[in-house]
Amino acid sequence: MYRARAVRAGPDPGSPGGRFGILSTGQLRDLLQDEPKLDRIVRLSRKFQGLQLEREACLASNYTLAKENLALRPRLEMGKAALAIKYQELRELVESCWDKQQRLEVNVQRWNPQCALNGLRAELEEAEQEAEEQMEQLLLGEQSLEAFLPAFQRGRALAHLRRTQAEKLQELLLKQGRPQPPTPPPPPSPPPAAAPTKLFQLRYALAPATAALLPSGVARGLPAAPRNLPPLDSRPVLPPGQGSPLRLLGQASLLSPRPPQSEPPHR
Known part of the structure; x- marks a missing residue:
């Protein structure tokens, strides 16, 4: 009974430890000397078979x-060649950029701008x-027309x-x-001009009086004042030095006389 329990509690007979445990010392020595038999026992073990399966799976995955x-x-080779070409182009672009920057x-x-102005003046003198x-x-006469x-x-x-x-x-x-100078304020709007209309009316009002002072032959030749007067903007504007006598007379009549200045009393 105790022997059966010991056998049940011992190692698995199918495992190498269980097989070697039931062998005597002499049998173990003989097994160590018999290498083919030892190799066969190792290959038939479950651990070795599991490792063998893992090895085959790794080989298949690597393949x-x-x-x-x-x-x-x-x-990959085409990508390396394209990358080398891009690096060469980049190097050329960098060199060209530095060259253009120095020339700039x-x-x-x-x-x-001052040199450009001098160049334009030189071309102008050359053209003239x-x-x-x-x-x-x-x-x-060295050249035809x-x-x-x-x-x-x-x-x-x-x-x-x-x-230009x-x-x-x-x-x-x-x-x-x-x-830049400051922007000047806008000029104030001028008041409505009513003096030219008054001057125009006064000019035509003085025309009969001037004609009465002149001789009869000259007075007949003077034009009569028109009844329907044209608007002010439609009359032709004469130059400042070519005004009519009536205009000068009308302007002279508008001038107010100066008040007499009081003289200091004599002592």
Whole structure:
């Protein structure tokens, strides 16, 4: 009874530990010397078989991954080549950018607005000089009129264009150089002018009196005052120095006489 319990509590007979546990010392020594038998016992163990299955699964997985990697290898090589090309283009763009930036700095220092104005003035002088030379050639008979007119027109047009550009550029430089003045307030609106109408009426009212003072022959030649007077804006405006005598007389009559100044009493 105790022996059966010991057997049940012992190791599994199918396992290597259970098999080796029932062997004697001499049998174990013989088993160690018999390598083929020992190898066969190890291969038949459950642990070894589980490890063998895991190994085969890993080999299959590695084989699948290797096939996928080999299929993606051309794409990888093409990507590397494209990346190398992009790096080369980037390097060229950086060099071009630095070159253009240096040239821009040189041009900014060289071609400022004042230099542009000097260049326009030089071109203007050159165009005027060419026009003078063409005129001299025409006067000396060295150039025909048919050949002179187109060339002279082009030269004068170019000179006019350069002069206009130089003037506008000079105005811009002056505006940039000086501060902007404050905007003046708008002028007050003038009161309604009623004096011209009164002057116009007075002028025609003095016409009969002036005609009475003149001789009879001259008085008949004077025009009578029209009854229907035209509006004030429709009358022609005469220059300041060509006014009629009646206008001068009407303006003189409007002047108020100065009051006499009181003299201090004599002592």
